[in-house]
Amino acid sequence: DEPPQPNPEDPYAKDPSRHPALHVNTLKPFNAEPPVELISENYLTPSQLFFKRNHLPVPEVDPAAYRLRVQGASGKTLSLSLQDIKKKFPKHEVTAALQCAGNRRGEMNAIKNTNRLGWNVGAISNARWGGARLRDVLLKAGYKQDDEGHVCFEGLDRDQSGTVYGASIPFKKAMSPEGDVLLAYEMNGEELPRDHGFPLRVVVPGIVGARNVKWLAQITVGPEESQSHWQQKDYKGFSPSVTWDTVDFSRAPAIQDLPIQSAITEPCQNASVSPGELTVKGYAWSGGGREVIRVDVSLDGGKSWKVAKLTGEEQLPGRAWAWKLWQLNTCVPAGTKELNIVCKAVDTSYSVQPDTVKPIWNILGVLNNAWHRVRVFVEEE
């Protein structure tokens, strides 16, 4: 059999090739996450394994012809080439995790299907980003520290009707000297890959993935949030009682900051483990620059807890944008047939994760940060 030929009328025909280990949720647009067992193998997720969350086809961009439009404070629009962005602004590097609001939606779908991407625990990854500070670009465009409103981004990715991806963040976050918001052209020390926004993307540390606009085309500043579908009619949290018949999108704020999160990446769900020594591994992260200060792990479904060992680069206070990996070396009690492994994390505001998924279930299937649970079977000796 011959391999399938690309269809030139397929808007996704020019999408890049991807790492074969990725678990694909949808091919068009491409949405995929790394295999669970690889997630905590690296503090910095290799770019090829970093989760991909595309809303539209990956645009083809000629870096020489690329221009970023920035609406200036005076009304005049700045047009910046890639070289302008690299040479006219100091390069700033930040280690930050990005998490999709839909991370762990699979567990929500298991309660009641949202008919949206059934992410496992891999819609979060951690990378080293390099680029210009958005703050420096906004200052160059004439904005002042005390200006207000929202900074709106548009991507070069568009559907066949011409709708482009868009999102916004508060001006205060964009302009804060401690906000570390980047216009990134590097990921893990290399040129930004096409799937991650080549040649330029926004990286908004501590804020939901959806605002980290890729293939950045345009920046505007105004009194209103982005009017895009993704800012107005998606990426918001609702009570479990809200249905598609009763939902009022104007009543919930657009997700920015995300709550404390953690997951178990080893052992895998339904794995068999040997009696005796057991290593449990995972990640933990919180939004808003809050640092993860503790991860508790239970082997008995949450009745008793042990404290895991955390690892990760030191981060500045209030600017803990990166995740932490954690590990617990423990022992499977003799006579145990099954373990119900649970993890839960705590951040610097002493915020904790809720025990169960159902009371935070919502029609969009976002914001699942319930305790993560993995059942494993203990082999007979």
Added chain:
Amino acid sequence: DEPPQPNPEDPYAKDPSRHPALHVNTLKPFNAEPPVELISENYLTPSQLFFKRNHLPVPEVDPAAYRLRVQGASGKTLSLSLQDIKKKFPKHEVTAALQCAGNRRGEMNAIKNTNRLGWNVGAISNARWGGARLRDVLLKAGYKQDDEGHVCFEGLDRDQSGTVYGASIPFKKAMSPEGDVLLAYEMNGEELPRDHGFPLRVVVPGIVGARNVKWLAQITVGPEESQSHWQQKDYKGFSPSVTWDTVDFSRAPAIQDLPIQSAITEPCQNASVSPGELTVKGYAWSGGGREVIRVDVSLDGGKSWKVAKLTGEEQLPGRAWAWKLWQLNTCVPAGTKELNIVCKAVDTSYSVQPDTVKPIWNILGVLNNAWHRVRVFVEEE
């Protein structure tokens, strides 16, 4: 019988008189909370009903002789009279809730006694505070916006060995133009009452009560947190697995920012209610200036939820220091004998409360923000 005569050797003999409705946890030092049914009667808690959390006897202070010592950046100490503080710095007003870290400890004690104050849901109250900005005083004392470290406070309250109450907050919070940290001399439009720190106290919006030092004697700035017992060996959070034999206080950060909280104040625990219309009321608050965006209420122990109506003054983004009151007008389903009323709140970081108390139980009995539950009986028609 004659009333008991004050003992002049009792260090608490000069404590002020208090409102008779308060529920007293300990008399010496005085620790008391308002009756549950009064908590949500007022958006601004009347000062007499505002929870009292004293660690030591209430000092007697002559306002004319009072001086605040502020260690200056150059090493020279400023001495400020009450008039200096009122006249030399602009008066700033802030509505902020204060919450004791031990609020709702009674529910933790019911699981396993911590032998510490068994607060019900009333160790939180909301007031309008007026005073000088700490930031302005620090600037006057020669500190710069970009200085670092911690601002340490000492009170005039002391035990018989001479130990004074002390605590600290990060310099960044103290100096932030948006931190709204006050040296308050007014509470709800009147002179600060003795139980709340007359003539001057610190109000640190969004931060645990314990750092809001009353009867303020001294401010110093340094690279280390306060060395006081209350900063170093109390007001920290630990895993439920940590015991007094294994606790290592150096491993947990001092609580500053507090997590999302809510409680039901009406109906009362074990109350009888009529079938038909039912009003459920309560409060909700989150630390760090995060705004409460939603409160979910369940009548069936958490199986199904309704969204409550929130009320409260508008607050600036990231500066939501006040609590919100909430109310649900609902109906008791016919044939119901008992209701298990539950509430849980969500803040702007979409942080939620954990389902149950036991997995967050800790030896200090702090940080109980599990769903609040009230059982009521439905009268027969």
